[in-house]
Amino acid sequence: MEHVSTRIKSMLPSATLEMAQKSRELKQQGIDIISLSLGEPDFDTPDYIKKAGIKAIENNYSKYPPVPGYMELREAIAHKLKRDNNLDYKASQVVVSTGAKQSLANIFLSILDPGDEVIIFAPYWVTYFEQVKLAEGIPVVVQSDISTDFKINIEELEKAITSNTKLVIFSSPCNPSGTVFTKNDLMQIANVLSKHPEITIISDEIYELINFDGTHESIAQFPEVKEQTVIVNGVSKGFSMTGWRIGYIAAPQWLADACIKAQGQITSGTSTVSQMAALEAISNSPDEIRYMVEEFKERKELVVAGLNEIEGVICNNPQGAFYVFPDVSSYFGKSYEGKIIKNASELSLFILEHGKVSVVTGEAFGSSNTIRISYAASKESLIEAIKRINNSLALLK
Ligand SMILES: Cc1ncc(COP(=O)(O)O)c(C=O)c1O
Numbered sequence: 001m002e003h004v005s006t007r008i009k010s011m012l013p014s015a016t017l018e019m020a021q022k023s024r025e026l027k028q029q030g031i032d033i034i035s036l037s038l039g040e041p042d043f044d045t046p047d048y049i050k051k052a053g054i055k056a057i058e059n060n061y062s063k064y065p066p067v068p069g070y071m072e073l074r075e076a077i078a079h080k081l082k083r084d085n086n087l088d089y090k091a092s093q094v095v096v097s098t099g100a101k102q103s104l105a106n107i108f109l110s111i112l113d114p115g116d117e118v119i120i121f122a123p124y125w126v127t128y129f130e131q132v133k134l135a136e137g138i139p140v141v142v143q144s145d146i147s148t149d150f151k152i153n154i155e156e157l158e159k160a161i162t163s164n165t166k167l168v169i170f171s172s173p174c175n176p177s178g179t180v181f182t183k184n185d186l187m188q189i190a191n192v193l194s195k196h197p198e199i200t201i202i203s204d205e206i207y208e209l210i211n212f213d214g215t216h217e218s219i220a221q222f223p224e225v226k227e228q229t230v231i232v233n234g235v236s237k238g239f240s241m242t243g244w245r246i247g248y249i250a251a252p253q254w255l256a257d258a259c260i261k262a263q264g265q266i267t268s269g270t271s272t273v274s275q276m277a278a279l280e281a282i283s284n285s286p287d288e289i290r291y292m293v294e295e296f297k298e299r300k301e302l303v304v305a306g307l308n309e310i311e312g313v314i315c316n317n318p319q320g321a322f323y324v325f326p327d328v329s330s331y332f333g334k335s336y337e338g339k340i341i342k343n344a345s346e347l348s349l350f351i352l353e354h355g356k357v358s359v360v361t362g363e364a365f366g367s368s369n370t371i372r373i374s375y376a377a378s379k380e381s382l383i384e385a386i387k388r389i390n391n392s393l394a395l396l397k
Helices: 015-028 047-058 071-085 099-111 126-134 154-160 183-193 253-266 272-283 286-308 344-355 379-394
Strands: 094-097 117-121 138-142 165-171 200-204 229-234 247-250 371-374
Touching: 015 344, 047 272, 071 094, 071 247, 071 272, 094 099, 094 253, 099 126, 099 165, 099 200, 099 229, 099 247, 099 253, 117 126, 117 154, 126 138, 138 154, 154 183, 165 183, 247 253, 286 379, 344 371, 344 379
Parallel strands: 117 138, 117 165, 165 200, 200 229
Antiparallel strands: 094 247, 229 247
C-alpha cells in the first residue's frame, strides 16, 4: 500500500524541471522546441578541470572522503574567499557538500525547529521555499517587483522580522531575476540584521562569477554581520560543472559543525573525484572562465534588446546570472481562440504551445507578473526564440 509522508506530499515539484520535462516530451514528438527554462550553463566543463577529475580517478580517489570535504579543498576555498572576496575564514569553517542545494538543506536542518520563520526575498529560487517547509520552518516572503529592479524595500524587511525569525535568505546575483546587490544595498540589509544577532543570514552567492560589471559584493564583508552570515557557493554555475555536484558553505564555526553532523548521517560527504576537479577550478584564477561570462553578457544584451522591442513586454537589465525576468502582465486578460490568459503560468504554457519556446512562469519564484527566460543557449537559438515569443504573443488580443 502506498504511503507517502505529509512532508513529501506537501512539497511542490520543481517548476523548472517540470517545464523541461514538458518540452522534452514535445521534442520527442518531433516538435522543434527551444528550451530556455533550465538553470544550467550550456558550456562544457573546461578541459583543465576535467583533467583533474580524470587524474583523481587514475590516482584512486575512490574511498570515502572526510565528511566535510578534503582538507586541501577546504583550504583552497578559504584561500579563494581571501583572494576574491577579502574575507577571512579558517578551513574548519568550510563544509563541502553535494551541490549548493545540499549545503542549503544542511543549513535549514541545522538551524530550524518546527514553527521557526525564514524570511525569503522574492523573487526567490523555489528550492528555498520547499526546503524550509521540509525542515518544518515557515517561509515568510518579502516581495519586490520590476519597478525596484527586484530589490526589496528595507522597511518591509524590518516589518517581517518577528521573535520567531531564525533565518533570512537571498541570492545575489539572483536566480531568477539576475539582479546584483550593490555594496550599498547589502549595507542597508546588514544595518537592519545586525540589530538581530540571533538571526542567521544565508547569502547565496552561487552566481558570483557570472557578473557583468565584475564587482561581486558579499554581505559577509560587513563586520557587524559576519558572525551571523553563512555564504553558500559552489562550482556549478561559474565553472559549468552542474553535474559534478559540488557546493560549499563558509560559516560561523558552530554552524559549520552542525552541518558536518547532518551531512555525516545523510551523505557521508560528496564525490571524491568531483572534489579534486573542484579543487582545480577553485585554485585557479577566475580569469580562466572569463570567456563564458563575456559570452553571457553579449547574449544578455541581445535578449534584453529583443524582448524590449516586443509590445507589452518590459524587460529588466540584469547585471548577473544568465536569466532575464520580464514583466509580461500586460498580456493577462487577453485571449486567443476564446481562451483567456489569466496569469504568468498560463502565458508560459501559451508560449510553449504557440511559440514552441519553453520559459518558466514567475509564479514558481513567488512573482506573479513575470516569466523567467534563461539565455544559457546559443545566440542563434536566442534570436529565433525571441522571434517566436513575439509571434505567439501577437496572437493574443
Ligand atoms: C540560486 C541558486 N542557489 C543554489 C543552486 C544550487 O546549485 P547546485 O546544487 O548545482 O550547486 C542553484 C541552482 O540552480 C541556484 O539557482
